[in-house]
Amino acid sequence: MDIQALRSQIEKIDTLPTIPSVLRKLLVVIENPGISLNEVGSFISNDPVLTSRVLKVVNSPVYGFPGRISSVSQALILLGLNVVKGMLLGVSVFEAMQKTMVGLWEHSLGCAITARIIAKKKDLKEPEEVSVAALLHDIGKVVLGLKFPDEYKKIMAEAETKDIFIFDAEKNYFGINHADAGAWIAQKWNFPYRLVEVIEYHHKPHLSKNVTMQTAIVHLSDILVRIKGFGFAGDNFVPAINNAAWQMLDLSEADLKDIIKEMEDSLSQAEDFLLSDE
Numbered sequence: 359m360d361i362q363a364l365r366s367q368i369e370k371i372d373t374l375p376t377i378p379s380v381l382r383k384l385l386v387v388i389e390n391p392g393i394s395l396n397e398v399g400s401f402i403s404n405d406p407v408l409t410s411r412v413l414k415v416v417n418s419p420v421y422g423f424p425g426r427i428s429s430v431s432q433a434l435i436l437l438g439l440n441v442v443k444g445m446l447l448g449v450s451v452f453e454a455m456q457k458t459m460v461g462l463w464e465h466s467l468g469c470a471i472t473a474r475i476i477a478k479k480k481d482l483k484e485p486e487e488v489s490v491a492a493l494l495h496d497i498g499k500v501v502l503g504l505k506f507p508d509e510y511k512k513i514m515a516e517a518e519t520k521d522i523f524i525f526d527a528e529k530n531y532f533g534i535n536h537a538d539a540g541a542w543i544a545q546k547w548n549f550p551y552r553l554v555e556v557i558e559y560h561h562k563p564h565l566s567k568n569v570t571m572q573t574a575i576v577h578l579s580d581i582l583v584r585i586k587g588f589g590f591a592g593d594n595f596v597p598a599i600n601n602a603a604w605q606m607l608d609l610s611e612a613d614l615k616d617i618i619k620e621m622e623d624s625l626s627q628a629e630d631f632l633l634s635d636e
Contacts, residue, residue, distance in 0.1 A: 361533060368539050369546045371501055380407060381450040388443050391548045395434050398442065402430045411449050412442070419627040420470050420489065437486055440550055444490035447547070451500050459503060459514070461590025466493050468588040471624045472579035475617055480571065480607070491556035492576045498540030498557070499592060502528065514592060524592040525561060537561055564602035574603035582618070588625050 372385045387393060387401050402408045409430055416433045417426055427433050434442050448466065473492035477485035503510040509531060517527040525535035532539075541558035552569045559566040559573050560580060566573035577600055583589065584596045609617070 364532060364534065365542050368501055368505055368542055371505060371543060380405060384408070384446055384450055385547065388447060388547050393439075395431075395439055398439060399431045399434050402442075402446070408446065408450075412446065415445055415449055419624045420467060420474070420493075421486065440553070441486045441490050444494055444549070444553065447497075448490070448493040451497060459499060459590065459592055462496060462499060462592070464589030465583060465591045466496055466589070467628055468583035468586070468625055469493065469495060469576065469579045471628055472582055472617075472621045473575050475620050475624065476575045476579060476607070476609075477572075479609070479613055479617055480575070482571065482575075487552070488556075488572050488575050491553050491572060492579050494540070494544070494553070495557055495560045495576050495580060496536060496540070496591065497543060498536030498538065499524070501539050501543050502532070502536055506532075517592065518594060521594070523595075523597060535561075561597070563600050563606075570606055574600075574606045577603045578607060582621065583625075586621070586625065 372382055383401075383405075387398060402412055412430055412433055413427065415421070416437065421437070427436065437445070448470075470489045470493035474485045474489040477488040482488060502513075513527045513531050514524065516522070516530070517524045520527070525537065528535040537558055537560060541554050544554045544557050552572065555566055555569050556573045556576050560576045563570065563573040563577040580591070581596060581599055584591055584593070
């Protein structure tokens with residue numbers, strides 16, 4: 359299959375029978391670039407399942423708001439439209455993925471928590487945006503796994519038997535990897551270019567042009583969460599940290615110790631949050 363044909367198949371993800379109806383409705387909302395905060399708020403509020411998910415995630419260790427957030431409109435005002443869109447998408451899409459790769463949602467949630475900690479350490483203005491990029495960085499695995507379930511099982515098996523990374527096995531099979539697929543789908547869904555770029559380059563952060571710091575943060579978060587063994591990203595071993603990303607982050611030993619300590623505390627809270635899932 360040529361790359362263009364593959365791309366158009368991937369972009370038709372919302373026509374899949376495996377996609378839950380809530381997600382189908384959500385994608386219509388997300389794909390509309392002119393949608394307002396109020397419209398998203400009323401869309402969520404009209405769906406009790408989505409409302410409870412939003413409130414649960416917003417009050418979880420992922421966002422670290424000390425005060426409990428009690429309404430969807432409050433969440434939207436505090437976090438902003440793009441963050442809430444990304445969070446909703448993360449929660450809904452990964453639910454569909456649980457069958458394909460057990461542990462990917464936990465891995466992604468761990469990355470979101472860790473990225474927020476590093477972003478705050480680096481004094482970034484929008485730590486929540488970086489957190490959402492980390493939550494969605496592996497969305498390409500979800501898309502490929504849902505669109506090509508049999509092939510993706512083979513890819514995962516090949517990665518395991520040949521001791522190669524899953525992105526290499528994907529490349530061998532499709533000619534692209536999950537980072538490419540994720541960037542395509544994020545563009546189709548009208549996500550901001552910053553988010554698209556982080557998804558596209560999270561394994562090659564040195565190629566990021568516009569959001570080099572954010573991409574480096576998501577790259578490092580992915581590796582730290584793998585080292586910690588929180589969730590499962592599909593690989594049995596951990597990739598090396600990209601040298602350019604490491605230099606860009608410029609973290610001292612003390613910074614790293616602080617980040618790891620806070621990450622461990624937050625991940626153990628997140629574990630309780632995940633276990634309390636219905």
